[in-house]
Amino acid sequence: MDISTLFSSLGAAGWGCCAFADLALPHEAREKAEALCPNPAGVFVAAFPYFAGSERMSGNLSLYARGEDYHRVILRRLGQGAEQLSVAFPGNTFVPGSDASPLDERACARLAGLGIMGRHGLLILPPYGSWVFLGTILTDLELPTGPTPSPDCSGCGACIQACPTGALGNAGVNPNRCLSALTQKKGALTQVESDLLADHPLIWGCDCCQLACPYNHAPLVSPLPELIGVSGELPYLSSLSQSDLDGLTNRIFRDTFGNRAFAWRGPGVLRRNLSLKTKKRSR
Numbered sequence: 001m002d003i004s005t006l007f008s009s010l011g012a013a014g015w016g017c018c019a020f021a022d023l024a025l026p027h028e029a030r031e032k033a034e035a036l037c038p039n040p041a042g043v044f045v046a047a048f049p050y051f052a053g054s055e056r057m058s059g060n061l062s063l064y065a066r067g068e069d070y071h072r073v074i075l076r077r078l079g080q081g082a083e084q085l086s087v088a089f090p091g092n093t094f095v096p097g098s099d100a101s102p103l104d105e106r107a108c109a110r111l112a113g114l115g116i117m118g119r120h121g122l123l124i125l126p127p128y129g130s131w132v133f134l135g136t137i138l139t140d141l142e143l144p145t146g147p148t149p150s151p152d153c154s155g156c157g158a159c160i161q162a163c164p165t166g167a168l169g170n171a172g173v174n175p176n177r178c179l180s181a182l183t184q185k186k187g188a189l190t191q192v193e194s195d196l197l198a199d200h201p202l203i204w205g206c207d208c209c210q211l212a213c214p215y216n217h218a219p220l221v222s223p224l225p226e227l228i229g230v231s232g233e234l235p236y237l238s239s240l241s242q243s244d245l246d247g248l249t250n251r252i253f254r255d256t257f258g259n260r261a262f263a264w265r266g267p268g269v270l271r272r273n274l275s276l277k278t279k280k281r282s283r
Helices: 003-009 027-036 070-088 105-112 158-162 179-183 191-199 208-212 250-257 268-282
Strands: 014-019 042-049 094-097 132-139
Touching (some): 003 014, 003 042, 003 070, 042 105, 070 132, 105 132, 158 208, 179 191
Antiparallel strands (some): 014 042, 094 132
């Protein structure tokens, strides 16, 4: 089997592999991986682009959340790949994963030598920039780690300077200060947090560091129709308003938006974030 042809047919812009033993996984994550795939030996990792075009960047949702939920898309596509690998290697197990997997996808990509590792903690894969999702296939098939790990970016500092909360630094990413995480935070907010959300142009996620990255100034448009809303089944959704959410119970919200990446948190945080912007405008 030609593995490159396989991943290309799945819509991946790039792929690589690493030995499972080379991953520095916490004990609990290693146990979960072994429960999914007894005697794991290797990991395939692939990158799927999602940029929909410069003319579709306005809106109040992060660019990653505007098409079909990427978890669904990647699991569906990698599931097809796992089926084909099972036919080619009938004695082995292949388990697709996306985000919720016990594997550290970025660590897999680095070991595989896939792309460039940005200071913002994201994989950069020219010519698609950092507008890519990562997915993995865990297997008991012996796979080698790439000869050269992914290099770090040049460290121009553009993403660090663009971060509104100082979550980025030379030491890496502080997730507790990330504005994307704050847009998804439930419960009471401090006044500082409320002010940050009121000033932030998005109600879900934060693209500030990616928009500032030089690798993202002229990225190619994704060829995956589900992620850019041209499949005919799920239109591109760039924004939400209070009227879109008014009167929706949690169940109706899930029925309406359950196939979107922002749906898992429910409507509450979205209503709150919209409300903060409304209050700011009325001052």
